[in-house]
Amino acid sequence: MRPVTAPLPCAVVTGACSGIGREIARRLAARGDLALVLVSENRERLEAVARELFTARGTQVHPIVCDLARPEAAREVHxxxxxxxxxxxxxxxxxxxxxxxxxxxxxxxxANVMLQLHVVTPSLLCTLFARDMRAQRRGRIMLTSSISAWRAFPGIAYYGSTKTYLRTFAAALRSELAPYGITVTTLAPGATDTGLYDPTVVDMERARRFGVMMDAGKVAEAGLRAMFTGKAECVPGPFNRAATVAMRLVPQRLIDLVRRRAPWLPVAG
Ligand SMILES: NC(=O)c1ccc[n+]([C@@H]2O[C@H](COP(=O)([O-])OP(=O)(O)OC[C@H]3O[C@@H](n4cnc5c(N)ncnc54)[C@H](OP(=O)(O)O)[C@@H]3O)[C@@H](O)[C@H]2O)c1
Structure with a gap:
C-alpha cells in the first residue's frame, strides 16, 4: 500500500503573474513547504508561471483566473x-x-477599477480568509501597500489613498488577529522595476539608469522574510526607508510646490 501523505497547505497570492507577485510565487515555490494558489486576470501569463514553478520545483500550483476588480471577485476566489x-x-x-x-x-x-482592486477586493479577501485562519488558529496575511501611503501626494491621490487604506487596514487587522496566532504584514515597496508603470508615461530606462527602481526579486524576498517572521511592516531598501522618514518631515506645501513646478513629473497616464 502506498503511504498516504497529507496535502500541503497553500499560499494564495494575488497579482502573481508578473512583477513582485511572480517573484513572491517563485520564492514560495523554492521553500517547497506550500502549494500555491496563484490569482491574476491574464490566463496565459498565469499558466506560464504555474508551468515554470511546476517544472523547476515540482510545486503544486492552482491557477485561478479572475478579474479582481469585480465586486464579486473575493467571494469567487474564496x-x-x-x-x-x-x-x-x-x-x-x-x-x-x-x-x-x-x-x-x-x-x-x-478610478472605480482601482478602488475595487485596492480597497474592496483586498478587504473582502481578508474577511473571508481571516475567518478560516481564525478557526484553524494559524495563518499569515500580507498586503502590498506602497511608500506613497506615508503622505498625501497630489497627482496620485487615487493610488496613494488606496495604498494608505491598505496600510491602516492591515495594521488594525493585525491587532484583531494577534490573539489567534495569525500575523498580518504590510509590504510597502518604493519604485520597483515591474510592469506597473505605463512606459509611455514613465521613462523606465532612465529610472533604471539613475538606480531609482528596485529589483522586484529583492522586494519579494524582503516581504516574505517580514511575513514569515511576523513583522508588522516592511519597507524594502535603505533608500525607501529613509524616504518614509523624510516624508514625515517635509511640509505639505513643499510637496505641493514641487508638484506644481516640476515639469518632469508625469501628469496623466
Ligand atoms: N512597481 C512599483 O513601483 C510598486 C511600488 C509600490 C507598490 N507596488 C505594488 O506592488 C503590487 C504589485 O505590482 P507590480 O509592481 O508587481 O506590478 P505588475 O507587474 O503590473 O503586477 C500587477 C499584478 O496585479 C495583477 N492585476 C492587476 N489588475 C488586476 C485585476 N483587475 N484582476 C486580477 N489581477 C490584476 C496583474 O495581473 P494581470 O496582468 O493578469 O492583470 C499583475 O499580476 C501592486 O499592488 C502595486 O501597487 C508596486
Missing amino acids: AAVDALGIAVEALIVNAGMFFFGEVADADPRK
Missing part, C-alpha cells in the same frame, strides 16, 4: 480555494494597478 479542500497557510494580497492624474481629471471607470 469559493474556488475552498473547493480545492486544502488549508490556507498564507494570504498575500498583492494585485494592483497605477495611473497618474489629478482626481478631477480621472476617468471614473478607471
Whole structure:
C-alpha cells in the first residue's frame, strides 16, 4: 500500500503573474513547504508561471483566473480555494494597478477599477480568509501597500489613498488577529522595476539608469522574510526607508510646490 501523505497547505497570492507577485510565487515555490494558489486576470501569463514553478520545483500550483476588480471577485476566489479542500497557510494580497492624474481629471471607470482592486477586493479577501485562519488558529496575511501611503501626494491621490487604506487596514487587522496566532504584514515597496508603470508615461530606462527602481526579486524576498517572521511592516531598501522618514518631515506645501513646478513629473497616464 502506498503511504498516504497529507496535502500541503497553500499560499494564495494575488497579482502573481508578473512583477513582485511572480517573484513572491517563485520564492514560495523554492521553500517547497506550500502549494500555491496563484490569482491574476491574464490566463496565459498565469499558466506560464504555474508551468515554470511546476517544472523547476515540482510545486503544486492552482491557477485561478479572475478579474479582481469585480465586486464579486473575493467571494469567487474564496469559493474556488475552498473547493480545492486544502488549508490556507498564507494570504498575500498583492494585485494592483497605477495611473497618474489629478482626481478631477480621472476617468471614473478607471478610478472605480482601482478602488475595487485596492480597497474592496483586498478587504473582502481578508474577511473571508481571516475567518478560516481564525478557526484553524494559524495563518499569515500580507498586503502590498506602497511608500506613497506615508503622505498625501497630489497627482496620485487615487493610488496613494488606496495604498494608505491598505496600510491602516492591515495594521488594525493585525491587532484583531494577534490573539489567534495569525500575523498580518504590510509590504510597502518604493519604485520597483515591474510592469506597473505605463512606459509611455514613465521613462523606465532612465529610472533604471539613475538606480531609482528596485529589483522586484529583492522586494519579494524582503516581504516574505517580514511575513514569515511576523513583522508588522516592511519597507524594502535603505533608500525607501529613509524616504518614509523624510516624508514625515517635509511640509505639505513643499510637496505641493514641487508638484506644481516640476515639469518632469508625469501628469496623466
Ligand atoms: N512597481 C512599483 O513601483 C510598486 C511600488 C509600490 C507598490 N507596488 C505594488 O506592488 C503590487 C504589485 O505590482 P507590480 O509592481 O508587481 O506590478 P505588475 O507587474 O503590473 O503586477 C500587477 C499584478 O496585479 C495583477 N492585476 C492587476 N489588475 C488586476 C485585476 N483587475 N484582476 C486580477 N489581477 C490584476 C496583474 O495581473 P494581470 O496582468 O493578469 O492583470 C499583475 O499580476 C501592486 O499592488 C502595486 O501597487 C508596486
